[in-house]
Amino acid sequence: MDLNFSAEEEAFRGEVQAFLKEKLRPELSAKMKLGGAPSKAEMEEWHALLNDRGWLANHWPKEYGGAGWAPVKKFIFELESELAFAPRIVPFGVSMLAPVLIKYGSDAQKKYWLPRILDGSDWWCQGYSEPGAGSDLASLKTSAVREGDHYIVNGQKAWTTMAQHADMIFCLVRTSKEGKCQEGISFLLIDMKTAGIDVKPVITIEGGHEVNEVFFTDVKVPIENLVGEENIGWTYAKYLLTYERTNIAGIGGSIALLGHLKQAAQKRKKHGKPLLDEPYFAARVARVEIALENMKTTNLRVLADVAAGGAPGAESSLLKIKGTVIYQELTSLMRRAMGAYAAPYFPEAADEGFNGQVGPDEALHAAEDYFNHRKLSIFGGSNEIQRNIVSKMMLGL
């Protein structure tokens, strides 16, 4: 590809569209369109449908049950899925842990854990951040001390997304205090049912429960759950963090939300005319639309580079910064378009059969979506950290 998809890629795009049309339940898609979060059961349902088609682990090599897609195909799949308001593939097992296991895990680990990710036997979560180790991840303190056939783990992980659903957690733990702080970190797989693990919910500002604190008190972990070598975990963690971040900008999600916003702003009237015709509002929509169109081209350039054998480095940072700012602006505009109708607060809105809303359907999650997505510029390496990466890697500062 250059900046356009090839004929073969376009054909694949049609295949994805047909799949989505046939398999994605309209009710689920409608819920996602209005900013609702999919339940655990809905995420599992979607995973199972994708797995039946062989598209769940789409970027894994075929020998491990993957589809072996190149980054461009994966990008097209994710773009179309987002445009259709399908649930995202929960990344922790499929996209984060699996590539590390495939590259650094033992044969026994690959054989045991990978099929369980595919069939949904294990729901994984990620134990990276800690209260004192956010942007400065390498300063993490959760410790693992070897005692016979086990490690004894003590400490605390923070911002653990979906830990309340998880069967397993992959953790960065400190196994040595010697040398630089990056040098004493190991990568450990821990069963969430082990004695000594305590999960405490963290409620975020919009009232949702996505993240948790996970406490470890003398947790016994068998040594065969160490991935790779002891004290080399930072290398694996970095590999995981840079792996395939070519869709980190979430272009499809932004394009879909922009379309949704325009429809909603067309319906809303101000002085008898559509809100979309109001100069200030229209100017903001136009600005974000230009930025998005622009972002799409940049994303395609990065993809083309990867397709030609390049590895995305600091370009991922560029995609993350720009992509998150665009999405946040879209949620902000949506909330504003709904005006006072975005203000009513319904914690029960996620429940089945809820019909107590005020104003149009689009208003239901507009504020919640805006508040929740403040996280985009904070998580996965805050946008300030991404700018540091650009300064260092691209500018040599």
Place this chain on the structure above:
Amino acid sequence: MEILIEDHQMLLDSATGYLAKKQNVAAFRALRDADEPLGYDVAAYKQMADLGWMGLVLPEEHGGSDFGYRAAGLIAEQMGRNLTAMPFVSTAILSVTILREVGGEMLSEWGMKIAMGECVVALAIDEGVKHRPEQIKTQAVRDGDGYLLSGDKTFIADGMGADRLIVSAMLEGELALFWLDPLEACFGTSCCDLAPQRLLDHRNYANFHIKNCRLNENALIAKGELAERALTKALCVARVVVAAEQLGMAKECAARTVEYLNTRKQFGVLIGVFQTLQHRMAHLYCELEQTSSLVAQALNAIDENAETAEKLSRAAKAKVAKLGRLATEEAVQMHGGIGMTDELDLGLFMKRDRVLAEFLGDANCHIDWLLREQNI
């Protein structure tokens, strides 16, 4: 940088002390968690009246101090810093200002009660998605020696538990203001209903459904030119007092962020040493000071009855909407993950800010007015 006359300084000092001690963010959080439709503490409301705050813009002969709107703005700013939940803007500002324009027995009877903290009066003006006080659909028709009122009023601030409501309606093609007791209006009928509406900021709001509500003749307190004048004045002053509250919230968020930058360590240093954060805080500081100036200028213009008051009030409300978004978003961003949690107070400020940004008109609504009416 604040230069205040002595009376104002004394008022500010007493407000700062009282609110920080009694009506602080922790007190608001407790009210939120209790989740009662009233959303404020009745005993504290009486205390606030005893401190003289309910009569700040009431003439002395009606129980007030006539300290003026600048003084009311100072109080509102401190309420913003503490997230104090009180029927202050609804009763002491919006309703009192209308009563002052109406004058006569209404003012002498109800002014005193408000000053003493004995009643809450709320203004029922909005009817839907945006604040459009000039496009009222609620209708009143004459019915013998009284009126029949029908319409739907939404998001009435402090409407739940209010002793009286001032309802805007169209009567014979003119704007009219009706004074009614919501309990009486809803009593024994299914035609009228006052129901709580929970908004993001967890304050007291009500929706009022009115259908053929029979009112007697003295329920009409203003009509035509008087009604227009009273409502215009009330909205003008209240939007600056609300802007002052948002300003206080923005200042508090900025102060908490500076404190965090000076405590949180990453990479072995305080994160406040990073220039990228310093410059953004410096930008926020400049915007806070600019907005402080505009809010003070608008309140002074109101107190001086200056012609520029309406224009400045709209400019202040529009300006503070941008400031509030900047201050709360930057506070959450610079606090990182912890800023996203309900446990930290920033979200409470952010949600209150977004509700107030819409209340009495959003930024575009006021910029729009400035463009149309002032040819700016």
